[in-house]
């Protein structure tokens with residue numbers, strides 16, 4: 291049985307899949323794919339041209355959420371979803387809240403704008419626009435995530451789930467842009483991010499990202 295994650299760990303969606311593999315203790319290879327200059331034939335693997343894609347022997351699976359579900363069904367221990375319908379719905383909703391809500395803001399307005407595009411093109415970032423996005427767009431997301439966590443250690447139930455992995459994954463990209471949740475304003479979210487990023491599975495993903503994108507990298511207090 292062989293597994294390959296296609297993509298690059300600076301993508302929060304790719305990171306999510308790699309953390310899931312590591313949390314389950316599964317061996318895998320990673321094949322570096324830049325979606326903006328993909329290898330020939332990549333559309334045959336990923337019809338939307340996106341990363342991650344996942345190869346299991348001769349089977350291809352697309353989309354991080356679909357891939358994570360697939361891995362969890364094949365290797366149910368430790369479970370990252372729930373058999374309880376409401377808990378399961380909450381896990382999938384929080385995943386969508388981040389993947390479909392937070393990341394589409396963080397990606398283009400903050401991470402690409404401040405970190406990746408200037409690095410790749412040498413063009414200066416529009417700092418005023420980035421600061422505006424940080425000041426105006428992020429707080430409603432952080433308010434919700436802080437409230438949803440409450441005083442619990444994990445977002446859903448009493449153990450790690452895909453909700454936690456997805457939320458924490460998005461904050462790696464924010465840290466590359468010098469952004470972290472303010473401890474005074476969002477204490478529960480800030481403590482959660484710190485806890486999650488200290489997990490060995492996250493630390494392993496963070497190390498190369500931090501080395502590559504060090505300019506604005508922010509430590510957590």
Ligand SMILES: N[C@@H](CCC(=O)N[C@@H](CS)C(=O)NCC(=O)O)C(=O)O
Nearest residue numbers: 301303325339340341342353354355
């Ligand atoms: N819903 C997808 C989103 C994947 C995604 O948008 N990946 C980005 C990289 S972070 C990408 O491949 N962008 C290239 C493109 O859309 O052309 C998933 O969860 O896998």
